[in-house]
Amino acid sequence: MTSNILIYGYGTMAAAMVDGWLHAGVPADTITAYNPRPKQAAPGVRLVTELPETQFDFVVLGFKPYMLADIAPAMQAVAGQGTAILSVLAGVDLATLRRSFPKAGGVVRFMPNLAVALGKSPNALVAEGLDDHRRDQVTGLAEMLGSAEWLAGEQQFELVTALAGSGPGFVYRFIDALASGAASLGLESAQAQRLAVQMVEGAAALAAASPDAPGELARRVASPGGMTQKGLDVLDKDAALATLVERCLRAARDRGVAMGEEARKQG
Numbered sequence: 001m002t003s004n005i006l007i008y009g010y011g012t013m014a015a016a017m018v019d020g021w022l023h024a025g026v027p028a029d030t031i032t033a034y035n036p037r038p039k040q041a042a043p044g045v046r047l048v049t050e051l052p053e054t055q056f057d058f059v060v061l062g063f064k065p066y067m068l069a070d071i072a073p074a075m076q077a078v079a080g081q082g083t084a085i086l087s088v089l090a091g092v093d094l095a096t097l098r099r100s101f102p103k104a105g106g107v108v109r110f111m112p113n114l115a116v117a118l119g120k121s122p123n124a125l126v127a128e129g130l131d132d133h134r135r136d137q138v139t140g141l142a143e144m145l146g147s148a149e150w151l152a153g154e155q156q157f158e159l160v161t162a163l164a165g166s167g168p169g170f171v172y173r174f175i176d177a178l179a180s181g182a183a184s185l186g187l188e189s190a191q192a193q194r195l196a197v198q199m200v201e202g203a204a205a206l207a208a209a210s211p212d213a214p215g216e217l218a219r220r221v222a223s224p225g226g227m228t229q230k231g232l233d234v235l236d237k238d239a240a241l242a243t244l245v246e247r248c249l250r251a252a253r254d255r256g257v258a259m260g261e262e263a264r265k266q267g
């Protein structure tokens with residue numbers, strides 16, 4: 001793909017996406033990263049602190065959602081009819097993006113997680129105004145970072161963001177809890193952390209490779225009357241883990257909805 005890409009706001013998420021694209025073979029000289037504060041860019045990527053005057057095929061919005069109303073007016077010159085806006089901004093809906101970039105050819109909500117850097121992120125997508133060619137290109141850009149998950153509609157986008165965008169944060173807490181639990185029961189803490197991380201990596205790889213659902217995989221680990229079942233009984237009692245995780249996802253989703261409302265009011 002030889003399309004040119006502007007990254008507008010080169011922070012943690014956008015830099016991880018750039019790393020993923022470079023790793024997948026996107027030529028570095030097709031990527032320009034604009035950030036108001038100078039910082040180190042990936043090798044070969046042009047980092048600028050002044051906005052270029054040319055239009056781009058893709059413009060990735062990599063700043064914080066609340067900044068959209070302030071920033072969008074200054075961006076009109078880089079987003080013309082031939083431009084697809086790729087927004088990773090949590091909560092900001094297609095209608096707000098469309099109002100913010102009326103001249104752009106199309107707007108896309110593109111929700112990744114930080115595993116884009118390794119090409120291992122599920123990427124949720126919804127779009128408006130894309131022709132088939134651009135849509136195929138967006139699918140290709142997403143697949144280079146993991147997978148392209150086009151949603152039928154926008155209604156569940158905040159829930160999908162909570163699950164797949166915020167999800168690594170929740171999994172890291174669980175890894176932490178495994179490690180600190182083992183440490184408080186007597187294991188050396190660096191070793192506990194190493195074991196917890198490797199165990200989760202292997203378990204996730206196995207789940208990804210298996211045709212069976214995680215529930216069935218858990219059943220296979222738990223020998224009847226054995227150790228695993230005793231541990232699962234603690235997590236399952238009164239649906240403790242399931243209830244906690246549902247509350248966690250609801251809180252994250254609802255925050256996304258509120259952030260979207262704030263952006264709508266400002267825009």
Ligand SMILES: NC(=O)C1=CN([C@@H]2O[C@H](COP(=O)(O)OP(=O)(O)OC[C@H]3O[C@@H](n4cnc5c(N)ncnc54)[C@H](O)[C@@H]3O)[C@@H](O)[C@H]2O)C=CC1
Pocket residue numbers: 008009010011012013014034035036037061062063064065067071088089090111112113114165166
């Ligand atoms: N961190 C994550 O795991 C995920 C983040 N996101 C989304 O990614 C976006 C960025 O989040 P992070 O990378 O975590 O934050 P960050 O704070 O690391 O990045 C924000 C970047 O915007 C830049 N910036 C500040 N003012 C600017 C301006 N006026 N014009 C252009 N750029 C400006 C900052 O210098 C910084 O480089 C957010 O909208 C968030 O919702 C989405 C999915 C996952």
Ligand SMILES: O=C(O)[C@@H]1CCC=N1
Pocket residue numbers: 090161165166
């Ligand atoms: O915490 C946030 O708002 C963003 C959305 C998904 C991950 N980070």
